[in-house]
Amino acid sequence: MLGGPEWGQREATPPRDAPLPSFGFTQEQVACVCEVLQQAGNIERLGRFLWSLPACERLHAHESVLKAKAMVAFHRGNFKELYRLLESHNFSAHNHSNLQELWMKAHYLEAERLRGRPLGAVGKYRVRRKFPLPRTIWDGEETSYCFKEKSRTVLRDWYLHNPYPSPREKRELAETTGLTTVQVSNWFKNRRQRDRQAEHKDSGGAGDKQLDSSTDDDSDAPHAAAAHAPPLYPLYEHPLAHLQYHHS
Template sequence: PHHRSLLLANGGGGGGSGSGSGCSPGAGGGGGGSSRAPHEELSMFQLPTLNFSPEQVASVCETLEETGDIERLGRFLWSLPVAPGACEAINKHESILRARAVVAFHTGNFRDLYHILENHKFTKESHGKLQAMWLEAHYQEAEKLRGRPLGPVDKYRVRKKFPLPRTIWDGEQKTHCFKERTRSLLREWYLQDPYPNPSKKRELAQATGLTPTQVGNWFKNRRQRDRAAAAKNRLQHQAIGQSGMRSLAEPGCPTHSSAESPSTAASPTTSVSSLTERA
């Protein structure tokens, strides 16, 4: 019930979209040449301190993350007040840490992303989304170094070089980046509807821990693979049909329906006669 007021209070603040918060050094925009007295600086943050509990901040982060409003989420994190005693609790709350990681990923601040993921233990519910961001960030960095898109082998090498940290991995083996149960769920939805609308993509993203963009990319790639497989099957059937027609058209080519030779045709009769005579 309180997160709407928090959004209104912080919707226009911060000025930046970085992944840091007011609890980190230098955040909040306070310059070194401020003319305010210490007690005046403290009084500026007394009201937000009373209203902004870590749970309320986490609720706002979850809401903005679910709606995909990354820009506003970044502004909200950047404008968090420096509240004595609250910074430690805020910096340990998983929803807030995950929100900072999401903002760092979408702004291309991969160094901060890696630092957050490597130094904080996340619960299993957050693993899927954080793993996808970890891998995608390393893919993008590798593409930038190579100057070209990565192929399947390139991505495999990147995954081997930068394995998932145990803070976001429970040890389950993966197939093509996604966990097998995630792939199974994606396949089930694909069979029901290969072209999900944005609402279904968001629903599936929440169920798998992925982002709607990742879900959309998976469906797009699956449709392309299915079309390629169908085209290959058509070509194979056409080639087999043409080969069969050529075989029938060639003169003197033996077929299963050709007439038997006189000797072959007579042999069953001869055998029966011989047996009759012996009897």
């Protein structure tokens, strides 16, 4: 049992593949269950599993368990606990992206709850400025609308070469930058629309604006339509935008 006279000595710490006291599962098996339930989106079952874990400090300090607790806290609307978890452990880089999404989405939801209305692009920007990512889930690299600067550089360089990448090229760009194909498509649409608006302003024309109406799985050639300019496509399609949260 932990906490005996040998506590603190190396030989007193059981190996990772040893069954946990009064539980029957190893630490790695618990971590595996947490990962599987998260990937399956079975948050209620994940919450029950976490509740059943024994009071073992080394188990509850495992990164997969902490990540699972953060996910459950988010879904239950327990944002204070979510922030505490995310700020209390230096998470591995491969977990940063998902945890950053939880952090930002939670702050967006809190701001929307206070204001009583959805946040627009400017509102979300202000929230991000007010609640920057903690260094425990951020590598320190500058981000812009959730795009790392190196990703934006890749997209800008490609845009100068070809502002209308093919679906195959978008997939390759997504793999290179770590973004989704939808994010890549929307970035190019936004950039083309901004350039058209700038050209229109410089020319002093008063006609209808030329709009980029290519679709996400679009053809490679530009299209134009005479209509009122729509808002820019979201720079960052949030993977957690569809989630519902509940009060614990």
